[in-house]
Amino acid sequence: EDKPAEQAKPVTEQLVDTLTTLSGGPHAGFRSNHAKGVMLEGSFKPSAQAASISKAAHLQKAESPVLVRFSDATGVPNIPDANGNAFPKGIAIRFQLQDGLSTDIVSISINNFPAATPEDFLGLLNAVRDSQNSTAKPSPVEQFLASHPAALKFVTTPKPAPVSFATQPFFGVNAFKFTNAAGQSVYGRYQIIPVAGAQYLSKEATDAAAPDYLMTDIAERVKKQSVQYKLLLQIAEQGDEVNNATVQWPETRKTVELGTLTLKTVVADSKAKEKTLMFNPLQLTEGIEASQDPILLARPTAYAVSFGRRLGK
Numbered sequence: 053e054d055k056p057a058e059q060a061k062p063v064t065e066q067l068v069d070t071l072t073t074l075s076g077g078p079h080a081g082f083r084s085n086h087a088k089g090v091m092l093e094g095s096f097k098p099s100a101q102a103a104s105i106s107k108a109a110h111l112q113k114a115e116s117p118v119l120v121r122f123s124d125a126t127g128v129p130n131i132p133d134a135n136g137n138a139f140p141k142g143i144a145i146r147f148q149l150q151d152g153l154s155t156d157i158v159s160i161s162i163n164n165f166p167a168a169t170p171e172d173f174l175g176l177l178n179a180v181r182d183s184q185n186s187t188a189k190p191s192p193v194e195q196f197l198a199s200h201p202a203a204l205k206f207v208t209t210p211k212p213a214p215v216s217f218a219t220q221p222f223f224g225v226n227a228f229k230f231t232n233a234a235g236q237s238v239y240g241r242y243q244i245i246p247v248a249g250a251q252y253l254s255k256e257a258t259d260a261a262a263p264d265y266l267m268t269d270i271a272e273r274v275k276k277q278s279v280q281y282k283l284l285l286q287i288a289e290q291g292d293e294v295n296n297a298t299v300q301w302p303e304t305r306k307t308v309e310l311g312t313l314t315l316k317t318v319v320a321d322s323k324a325k326e327k328t329l330m331f332n333p334l335q336l337t338e339g340i341e342a343s344q345d346p347i348l349l350a351r352p353t354a355y356a357v358s359f360g361r362r363l364g365k
């Protein structure tokens with residue numbers, strides 16, 4: 053029997069298709085999610101205790117160059133930065149290691165995810181899509197949220213507009229396994245905390261914000277002074293869920309400071325360069341391994357589909 057082509061596609065490709073539909077795309081040359089962004093350069097300096105967590109190269113040596121891309125959610129290339137759909141914000145960090153190697157961290161501005169599996173995430177996105185031209189009461193998305201508490205929690209978590217990318221905390225959401233030189237391992241989740249502190253716009257300022265205020269602000273800010281974040285790792289305890297991005301760990305869990313990220317300049321040809329780059333949360337290095345979180349494991353495939361389409365392939 054012939055199956056409809058849509059059903060035969062892998063879930064990761066269906067996810068990219070639905071993200072594209074939701075953004076009114078395809079928008080040639082842009083990411084199918086987090087399409088609007090800006091890239092900066094700087095450096096990462098590990099803390100004294102970072103080596104006790106992992107033997108990863110950038111956590112041992114004095115300093116590593118980094119490339120960072122901040123972004124707005126959705127595949128809409130010109131979404132206004134303060135638009136309600138432009139959340140969560142994203143940060144992608146590429147640590148340049150020796151011999152042309154690198155490792156990435158790709159995080160968002162909220163400390164949870166709406167789905168534990170790619171199938172469930174597709175269910176949510178498809179329900180949003182199907183609600184756009186639907187008169188059904190309850191709508192498909194209302195029905196989905198009623199039966200998926202993690203998705204309901206995600207969509208109802210306040211996502212205030214930050215004053216600046218420099219005042220926005222970011223969270224890794226997916227867990228990784230970290231192993232030090234003595235062979236001791238822990239599971240942890242990244243937190244990227246602005247040294248300037250978390251600061252958000254008032255309702256009035258949000259409504260009045262210029263469409264590109266975040267992109268403009270960060271470019272102006274680094275001209276005056278470098279922008280810094282602490283890279284922290286929240287450490288799991290025995291019994292904590294490491295393979296489910298919808299489950300937060302208690303705030304009382306120990307966090308270890310891994311180092312300081314310092315951003316100094318905007319990449320001159322940011323627009324051209326970001327097009328030919330793909331950040332990848334599974335671009336890891338010895339001393340850091342993936343958990344078995346199905347969301348984490350699905351991400352590189354979805355990103356690669358989007359990357360291929362961006363390159364016109």
Ligand code: HEM
Pocket residue numbers: 067068071082083084085086089121122123141142143144158159160165169170173223224225226297329330331347350351354355356358359362
């Ligand atoms: C199955 C779940 C997910 C899917 C299907 C998905 C899909 C995508 C896609 C298609 C892109 C564009 C990639 C490219 O073209 O280079 C993207 C980018 C991005 N995603 Fe995800 N994503 C998922 C989960 C997550 C999670 C859990 C996080 C963070 C904790 C995240 C944060 C980001 C960020 C920050 C970017 C922009 C990266 C950049 O600047 O290049 N995503 N996502």
